[in-house]
Amino acid sequence: MAFPTLHARAEAKFLEHRSALTPTTARKLLDAGYPVLVERSSKDPNYARIFKDDEFEQAGATLIPEGSWESAPTDRIIIGLKELPEAETPLSHTFVHFAHCYKQQGGWESVLARFPRGGGTLYDLEFLQDSTGRRVAAFGYHAGFVGAALAIKTWAWQLTHPNGEPLPGLETFTDGRGYYNNEDELIAQLKDDVAEGAKVAGHKPSSLVLGALGRCGSGAVDLLEKVGCPEIKKWDLPETKDRDGPYPEIIESDIFVNCIYLSQPIPPFVNLESLKSPNRKLSVVCDVSCDTTNPHNPIPIYSVNTTFDKPTVPVPVEGDGPRLSVISIDHLPSALPRESSEAFSSALLPSLLALKDRDSAPVWQGAEKLFHEKVSTLPGGVPKKET
């Protein structure tokens, strides 16, 4: 098959700065023979891509106007990260992005119906799998990395603000942006935070990461090691399989980062009763897994998701122990858009390189099969293609 033209669209989601294609992966696709067109990033800072237009130009990509995908020839493959702007117009291209319409999310029918109505196809990024059934690209590593970072910031903030003031929004620490330009900026700031906190506490924070062998968990462990907090309990299934929670080791750590993949009901890792322990040191929980509304949430000490502009929620605790805050943000990688996009895009690259053979490549065949299965579940049957 000939090389299809890849058209990377500008994101249209508020505060989304990440990108499915990066200058690095665009270069590799160009080198392999793919024509790569990249829409100019929005000039609105709330929608601006972390990678500047110049960076794509220097990588050899051709820059085209923002939003030009809508009138582009239909043989282009339109690559984005998050969902398209809400509309009713039929879609006639092949799209690669997270559409959030396969799990019957609110409004899924009209989002999904736009593709068959226009003769288009959706390859949903969330469901791209290799031949072993593992997702080819996910954002987990940087979710854990940022989650552990916010936990460190909260720990230090609590110690340096004993009046009970909660950690302010991320814009306070990032010159109003609400995200870090790069990992170095984040790590340098956290090293200062740890030093300030340690002056008050007399020690660096101890932490327990649960699910430490997974994507999110390994990111959390790496962050803690990079900022120089080596007292980390790295737990995964071997540590929990023969013992039910609540676990005293969690209560006796300063920071708990939960990164497990919850696939079945399990006893809580920590609950309000266990927090009454006189040995409690725990003052920050970052629930990266965010099974907040799941009836089997293994951290039943809070019930709301938090946000980057209000990152923590307090937990009422009895006794003389420290105050306790929970972080439960469900889009953590957005705080580190450069590195999280690079990691995601490079994991996606082998699949993108196979787009010219997509009629035989298992990853795209699987995605197309799933698309047709989902379309066939639309109420009222598969919509007719509109002319």
Ligand SMILES: NC(=O)c1ccc[n+]([C@@H]2O[C@H](COP(=O)([O-])OP(=O)(O)OC[C@H]3O[C@@H](n4cnc5c(N)ncnc54)[C@H](O)[C@@H]3O)[C@@H](O)[C@H]2O)c1
């Ligand atoms: N908050 C965010 O921004 C964000 C972003 C990405 C993913 N997530 C969520 O994070 C969770 C983890 O994702 P992942 O990609 O790292 O999954 P993963 O499958 O790579 O890792 C999960 C790990 O948890 C371990 N585990 C499962 N049950 C356990 C138990 N009872 N005790 C100890 N260890 C256990 C597994 O062995 C595995 O190592 C998912 O729920 C995912 O939806 C959140």
